[in-house]
Amino acid sequence: MRLLPVLAVCATLLSVPQAASAAAPPACLDRGAAVTYEESRIETPAPPGGTRVPYHLVDVGGFGPYVAALQRDLCRVSSAESARRLLEQHGTRLWQTAVARAQGRIRMGTIDRYDDRPLYWSRLMGTRDIRQWRPRFPLGEADRTALLRTYEYAARGVAHTSFSDGVRRVLVSGFDPYQLNGEIRRSNPSGASALQLDGLTYRDGDETVRVRSVVLPVTWSGFDAGIVEDAFGPHLSPGAREPADLIMTISQGNRGVMVVEQWAGAWRGGFPDNNNEGEAELIPPAPRWPQPSPTPEFIETTLPHQAMTGAGTGPWPTTLNPRICEWPAGTRPSGPVQCHGNGPSPGGQAQAGGGGNYLSNESMYRANRLRRELGATGVPGGHLHISALVYPSDPLVVIDDAFAADRAATVDQTVALVRAAGAAA
Template sequence: MTPTSDSTPHPAPSRPAPPTVEEARLTVPLVEDGQPLAAQVLAASGFDALVDEGVRRLSSAGSPDALTAAVREIAAGLWTAAVDRAQGRGAQGPLDLYDDRPLYWARTSLSAALRQLTSPHLTGQHQRYALLRLLDRRSRGIERDGDLWPDARADEVRVQVSGFDVFGLDTSVRHSNPSGAAALQLDGAVLETPYGAVRVRAVVLPVSYADFDQGVVEDAYGPVLQAGPDRADLITTISMTARGRMDVERWAADARGGTPDNLRDQHFGPVSRAARWPQPEPNPEWIETTLPHAAMVAAGTGPWPVVLKRGIQEWPAGASDPASLVAAPDPGPGSTPAAGTGGDYLSNESMYRSNRLRLALGATDVPGGHLHISALEYPEDPAVLGDDAFEADRRAVVDQTVALVRAAAAEVARRAQSKPRER
């Protein structure tokens, strides 16, 4: 018998996946019976239209290749829109340009839509999760098309930085993160210094142990630390610390702990080794900053004091009792780390991972470290996204962060004048 139609079996569409902890917060309001915070942020920034268009494109993709292409373009467009908005290009809505929250909540909204998508071209959960990863990495500026340093001149100092997503959302979904806001201000920026121009590349990291275990930090920094013409001249991770201080962290520790991440997950123990990237042997227990901290402190930025922070926690060499944990200014010989100067959370780990990779790739001439920046103070009225005082405070923190990146890069540029780097 000759079939009259295509009798080839086709796999059934993949079932929608349950929402993550982060995606479940999309419906959380600032106050009881209020509008969800995410919806307020998206409407006030014009990013609701980006989300709506992204969902439409996902739903209308006509083939597996078209679906993949849609995710790639949607994610890249979201990152570009966030950077453009932060830097005053085509901004919409009344939300302050220094606000980092539109990127986070738009990405989370699109992630939820993709996780729930029912499509004949989505035929396995492995395919869905591959697309979710693609959406995540490209919307963070980590995976991009084209040159790593577009339009850069050979004589420009090249700096890569990273900020973080918002976090602490179980305390309040209103939270902003000035380190993520600083990354959006810095991506693609050309900073002028007395010793020449500095070109900056920036990414925003997730607050997620699982993503760190999967190598998101190494994926972000690896391309600019490999030998060759695209190697950066300076790297620094950036995150938020306590109120009213700006700390250049002296020591990163091979230790993790701290509070739960954005998925309410906690990990304890040494930092995991990243797949696909080389690691130094032996694995370092401690990594000391090589940022030009003296120049950063001496730059006179404000409003907050800048210090090279010391003070770690360790088990002395040979200690086996958990109660033998001690605090010290600097690590002792043969000690086992419990916390670096920046603690034991993902801030410390971002410094440790990026600089462990820097050492493994032989980029010992590239200064690297971590900058902790001041936390924010929120309006007393719990029902508002922000007010003039809050926005001015965040701008002050972000502007000082940019000034500190400029000061560090200027010192690298000054040193390079006596010994230019070959590209």
Template sequence: MPRSWRALLPVLVAAPMLALPGLATAETGTDCFDKSVPLTVEEQRLTATLPGGGPAVGPELIRLAGFDALTGDFTRKLCGSTSPRRAERTVADAGRQLWRTAVDRAQGRRPELGTLDRYDDRPLYWARLRMSAALRQWTPRFPLAPDVRERLLTAFDQGSRGLDDVRFPLGKLTRRVLVSGFDPFQLDGAGVRISNPAGASALQLDGKVLQTPDGPALVHTVTFPVVWSYFDKGIVESAFGSALRDRARRPDVIMTVSQGRPGQFDIERWAGNWRGGSPDNNRASSTGPVPPAAGWPQPDVQFIETTLPYARMQAAPPGAYPVKFNQQFCVWPDSSHPGAGTPVCRTDSPRPGEIAASGGGGTYLSNESMFRSNRVRVGLGLPDLPGGHLHTPVLGQPTAPTALTDQDFESRRHAIADQVVTLATAAAG
């Protein structure tokens, strides 16, 4: 991985410490945590409950999925670490174990883990936050420099997102597909019980062998944070660029996936070089052109067109939702003053000199995941390799405001994730 990503500290917006469920001595058996250390905004939400009260949502989802033993074991091992090297092994192993456990549970290989619907992506998200909060507030029995803790946080986060797990086999008998999903988002507006069908789809696809008319296709997946600063540091380029640089194991198809609009899938034709400033999961905003990521070849372009086989994907066996090919994009009315005026939206093709105001998928991190992954694809000299973005339908939430889940909510998530598998199979053919 590039040095810029390995140096990434996922501490972006901090606030005073809150007493978090699962970080007390009752779970760890040893009080080795400094509760005065600030946590990120995301980590603070571990104490959030539903409007009617009750247990904190994040820890309850961890418990219902059977992940509480995993998080408890991690904090006990942290407290028992006797050297930075041992802590590094503990942290790296814990991140990878969390990812593999979440994938195995989602794909039905760990039926003993909890009672929550196995397609549920939320326990992975909240368990990651509980463990990163523990690592941030950990007080080891030996000196630990701030930059070392930063590396530990990065190593854990990277492993828990599947970023350490992407390694395709050698040979040409099996096609290779790399797909990304996303964490839950809109946790302030929609609420902390929200799920992301793109993350659920990634868990269903990771390690799966798809049967296509051209032979088997192996899929690896990763999940991205909904945080601008991670993207600034090159998490997308690191994930996709590292795989594309490996000529012997290069993926044949790359596809980013996120939640889009209600009632339909959208295969996006255009990704645009503009971010619109919507707050991320740490309540940070960013507006302007998509910043380059250091260490990667990246052409200076305003729009990138999909190379996914969209017609074949639309002709795939039907699922619960229609599949559209979205050709819209938007430009600024005055190319010399990007950001000023009302964007002009069209469905033809961008013209030379026009400045992107929006891709078909908007101006948030979904558009940016497509733009960055395909910008590095083109920069690495792979203009014809299939790549692009798929927006899933909006999942919604359980009907009752006091419910963490219900049958309709779970059925919708199953239908979306299963259809993503079908569409990925069509793309891989």
């Protein structure tokens, strides 16, 4: 992962004074230490007359004290093991608080409860602070990386996907905001949906359905490190204590439509991620988990798409997308790309699934590649693309009533579609 100094994103950052909410950090944090490109966006300056969006969203979401508490507690830690316990606790508290806030079980801040951005920026401030932390004891880079993973897995829900006994188990994932270079205000309705879905419990006839959710990073490096497999694998493994009955990856797609993708492809297109990184290549294997050899070019959904498209949810229509893009046999990556809705051709090599070849396609591919390799072929799995959001036309407005209502409608429909899939599983 490429690292850069915290204020080296662009020259304009150097000339903008810190906002009041970006107060001087505790002495144990070195703000000159390297951070990721994604973390450096925290210091995105305010537009003339506007506000510094990352700090503003943390403040109005009510998460400022959580950021400050992590900084304070890091300075008090005396060993790597106590740091691990501390970061697991802080990450868990952040995730559980964000879920409770989203579901209206607690009231925090002044913006609507469907907003996923306070969690995103708070968690990102946490990983930045862990990266810039200078503890009182020796801490190697491998140990720091392990601590970052502990915090992220807890703060993304990955460490908290347990189910109670006697329920039908549905496990879903959403995503962080992305494409923030062009629009720092971005939300991701799939991440907002994950917050609404975590812990959702409902009846289907005589059975109880329970949903757990996680939020995935929009980084190729995070996927390479195995976060998708680590999230879904424990519930797909032979003899799993809490085996999944349905898995679904969810992401933002095109405006005004909800799409069940029929196919995921084995190729990543290399479009820049949140760290401004990307390389066109075959989707790599995941560490710690068994992988098929050879890797399948395309994987077809086994979600109950007819139940989902026929559930009568709104406001957006729900469809099944059969489209793929492929290279003729033996011509990848320089041959002519053929896109169609007829399914994979004999010997065809994947260029894109129905949802493209970005991380949304890869989340479906990785989760279901693992599902098949672990022998969980009877577990329905696939991907749902949900409607994209439209942002306030005034660039100084971070959120308005129309934007909030649009996101809430999209998230509510997503929840309804997951419920329909869970009932049909």
